[in-house]
Amino acid sequence: MKEQSWARSGAAAGIAFVVALVISIILSSGAPMPQKPTADIVNWYTSHRANVLTAAMLGAVASILFFWFLAHVRHLLVGRSPVFDRLAGALVISGVATTTIGGFNLLPQAALAVAVNRPGAPVDEGLVRTLADLNNLFFGPLSIFLALVAASFGAVLL
Numbered sequence: 001m002k003e004q005s006w007a008r009s010g011a012a013a014g015i016a017f018v019v020a021l022v023i024s025i026i027l028s029s030g031a032p033m034p035q036k037p038t039a040d041i042v043n044w045y046t047s048h049r050a051n052v053l054t055a056a057m058l059g060a061v062a063s064i065l066f067f068w069f070l071a072h073v074r075h076l077l078v079g080r081s082p083v084f085d086r087l088a089g090a091l092v093i094s095g096v097a098t099t100t101i102g103g104f105n106l107l108p109q110a111a112l113a114v115a116v117n118r119p120g121a122p123v124d125e126g127l128v129r130t131l132a133d134l135n136n137l138f139f140g141p142l143s144i145f146l147a148l149v150a151a152s153f154g155a156v157l158l
Helices: 003-028 038-047 049-077 082-115 125-137 139-157
Strands: none
Touching: 003 049, 038 049, 038 082, 038 125, 049 082, 082 125, 082 139, 125 139
8 A cells, every 4th residue: 555545544544433433422322321210221222222233333333443543643653753652552552442442332232222122032120230330331441541542642742
């Protein structure tokens, strides 16, 4: 791949990542918090099944695009100076960690959307509560690694 094509595809991947991520977040927004009654959680995931599953697929696509974008940014930084070499490593590591945790965060929502929509099977209240709690569990670590990504980008821009 020529350098100019690499630069364009890396930049396009970054833009496409943001678009896919924003649409994914919008599609799955409004999910009830785990403190809500189980019936509210089941009703919401029953009526929003398609949105949640689409959001999960878009989230997976966004992850791939973000990896491509990270590879592009690393390519731009490595070899410029020892400081940029270290920042490139920090950016890639924190970006991969953020994307991995974000990917795990998609699983409980997708599992809820599938579990509450199984025909003829009663919904297990314990499963619903566990998946709802797991969905919230990932936000803390996700926020920490997202802050590391932002700090790495910020350090590069300084």
